[in-house]
Amino acid sequence: MTAILLTNARLIDPGAMTEGAGEVLIVDGKIAARGSVEADIVIDCGGKCLAPGIVDIGVKVSEPGERHKESFRTAGAAAAAGGVTTMVTRPDTDPAIDNPETLEFVTRRANEDSPVRVMPMAALTRDRAGREMAEIGFLLDAGAVAFTDADHVVESTRVMSRCLTYATSLGALVIGHPQDPGLSRGAAATSGKFASLKGLPSVSPQAERMGLDRDLALIEMTGARYHADQITTARALRRLERAKEMGLDVTAGISIHHLTLNEFDVGDYRTFFKVKPPLRSEDDRRACVEAIASGLIDIISSMHTPQDEESKRLPFEEAASGAVALETVLPAALRLYHSGELTLPQIFRALSRNPADRLGLPTGRLDTGAPADLVLFDPDAPFVLDRFSLRSKSKNTPFDGARMQGRVLGTWVGGAQVFDRASEVG
Numbered sequence: 271m272t273a274i275l276l277t278n279a280r281l282i283d284p285g286a287m288t289e290g291a292g293e294v295l296i297v298d299g300k301i302a303a304r305g306s307v308e309a310d311i312v313i314d315c316g317g318k319c320l321a322p323g324i325v326d327i328g329v330k331v332s333e334p335g336e337r338h339k340e341s342f343r344t345a346g347a348a349a350a351a352g353g354v355t356t357m358v359t360r361p362d363t364d365p366a367i368d369n370p371e372t373l374e375f376v377t378r379r380a381n382e383d384s385p386v387r388v389m390p391m392a393a394l395t396r397d398r399a400g401r402e403m404a405e406i407g408f409l410l411d412a413g414a415v416a417f418t419d420a421d422h423v424v425e426s427t428r429v430m431s432r433c434l435t436y437a438t439s440l441g442a443l444v445i446g447h448p449q450d451p452g453l454s455r456g457a458a459a460t461s462g463k464f465a466s467l468k469g470l471p472s473v474s475p476q477a478e479r480m481g482l483d484r485d486l487a488l489i490e491m492t493g494a495r496y497h498a499d500q501i502t503t504a505r506a507l508r509r510l511e512r513a514k515e516m517g518l519d520v521t522a523g524i525s526i527h528h529l530t531l532n533e534f535d536v537g538d539y540r541t542f543f544k545v546k547p548p549l550r551s552e553d554d555r556r557a558c559v560e561a562i563a564s565g566l567i568d569i570i571s572s573m574h575t576p577q578d579e580e581s582k583r584l585p586f587e588e589a590a591s592g593a594v595a596l597e598t599v600l601p602a603a604l605r606l607y608h609s610g611e612l613t614l615p616q617i618f619r620a621l622s623r624n625p626a627d628r629l630g631l632p633t634g635r636l637d638t639g640a641p642a643d644l645v646l647f648d649p650d651a652p653f654v655l656d657r658f659s660l661r662s663k664s665k666n667t668p669f670d671g672a673r674m675q676g677r678v679l680g681t682w683v684g685g686a687q688v689f690d691r692a693s694e695v696g
Contacts, residue, residue: 273297274685275309276644282321283636284623287615294320296642299685303638315646318679321618322634323355323386323643324599325625327445327523328499329574330420330592331357331388333379334372335364339664340576345596346384348661350689352597353645353678354572356387356633358625361398362420368393368404370412377413385688386681387643389415389629394433394444400424403433410442415629418445418499421546421591423481425451427488434494443495443629448482448506449473449547458587459548460533468537471587475503475554478547482506486513489520497628498522501567502550504557511566521628523569524558526595526602531555531668541582541589542668545573559611562620568628570620572599576664594662598669604649604676614649642685651677 274296281292295302295309326349332339349357359376361367367376373392380388392414396402399422406417417437423446424430437444457473459465465472482498486509489496501510501522513520527545532552536543543549550558561567575592582589595602603621606612626634633643657670681689 272311273307273309274311274313276313276315276320276646278317279315279320279646280317281636282319282614282618284322284615284619285635285637287619289614294636294644296682296685299642301636301638301640301642318646318648319614320644320646321614322622322636323645323681323683324353324621325356325358325629325631325634326354326572326574326596326599327358327569327625328360328571329357329596330360330362330576332363332576333376339578340662342380342383342388344661344663345574346386348596349386350681351661351678353600353647353681354386354596355643355645355681355683356389356631357384358389358391358415358629360420361391361393361418362422366393366398368396368398370405370408373409373412373414386683389631391416391418391445393417394419395424395429398422400426400429403429403436406433406436406442407440410440416443416445416497419447421447423447423449423451427484431488431492434488434492438492438494441495443497445497445499446485448478448485448498448501450477450480453477453480454547457548458544459536460550462533462551464533468539473548475505475550478503479505479509482509486518486520489513489518490516493519495519500524500528500547500573502528502547502558503554507557507561507566514566521568521624523571524562524567525571525573526599527573527593527668529555529559529562529570530602530605535668536586539586540668541584541586542593542666542670544586544589544591545593546591559606563612563616568620568624570599570603570617571625572596576662577666578664582666592666594660594664594667596662597660598655598667600647600678601674601676602669607649608675642682644682645678646680647676647678649676651675653677
């Protein structure tokens with residue numbers, strides 16, 4: 271039994287919502303009380319920040335089907351370098367993860383190749399087509415932690431109702447993508463003067479509120495556990511707040527791109543800025559940052575979506591949506607810390623503690639007995655991002671060439687160090 275002491279650290283505790291000087295003792299892969307245990311290994315953190323590892327809901331790893339875009343090996347390496355200790359992966363693969371056999375294949379590959387934890391989600395409907403419910407019970411038994419059709423909205427209210435009713439009977443978590451599909455299909459930007467000037471097909475932000483209204487009505491009817499993968503508009507925030515006040519079992523997330531970028535960033539038609547839903551107005555972005563601060567939006571995620579060069583080297587409206595973000599989610603989130611909009615405990619409440627709690631995981635905390643999944647980072651370290659230095663196979667990041675502040679120095683999963691920047695540099 272090896273005891274590791276991480277000392278001289280600035281502890282970021284999202285459970286107690288505190289930060290301050292301290293140390294963490296790791297014994298047998300878990301956080302231990304100090305007691306009388308003597309450490310075999312002592313690591314001086316140099317006064318840098320030590321926080322629970324990021325639990326990232328909504329990571330796309332392109333196995334099976336599109337391994338040339340991302341594999342569990344490359345995604346795992348990127349996650350470790352980004353301070354992500356648990357990847358909660360999406361089922362929008364080719365084929366979709368909609369049966370126990372495919373789920374078991376994915377789980378096996380993840381266990382073999384990824385240095386960080388991988389928790390797979392499964393499709394809510396067969397082939398994510400929205401016509402027939404997937405084998406939710408069997409998939410739950412096979413290890414699925416949640417059910418979602420990712421960015422495919424289940425258009426049939428009847429099918430969605432059946433899925434939610436069955437999920438409720440099993441206690442399963444359903445993750446929805448709140449958009450009105452008729453309005454949002456084919457959109458590349460958020461409607462307004464800017465989209466009109468640029469000549470881009472656009473969608474009203476009301477489409478998000480309309481999609482959320484439909485889902486919340488069904489949640490009220492079925493009592494299901496529900497998480498909205500991305501709430502990105504002020505209009506939808508009011509509906510979310512009302513649902514929580516009613517006592518519905520509802521949480522919501524937002525991608526790091528929607529928190530730190532806005533609609534004007536697509537001005538040069540750079541397709542790396544094309545994400546789904548499209549980037550919103552600055553007023554919407556600010557409202558969502560405030561919602562993270564208050565706890566109304568529970569979770570920040572990378573929504574890591576690798577796309578190859580051919581998919582992005584197209585006219586803006588034809589290019590594939592999505593951006594990689596496993597390595598950039600933390601430095602991008604730290605922009606909000608440096609601007610004074612969020613504190614470090616608020617950031618890690620949304621990056622670590624809340625996603626772990628929503629999935630019933632013991633990670634995402636600094637409590638005694640919790641798994642020693644930790645990230646050590648320097649929030650003030652400046653760098654210019656070069657997309658070709660990313661460990662992901664795909665390099666489609668909107669932050670290419672951006673000045674960023676905050677670097678991961680080390681990552682531990684179950685007490686084992688899976689990333690050490692000093693050894694890479696040295």
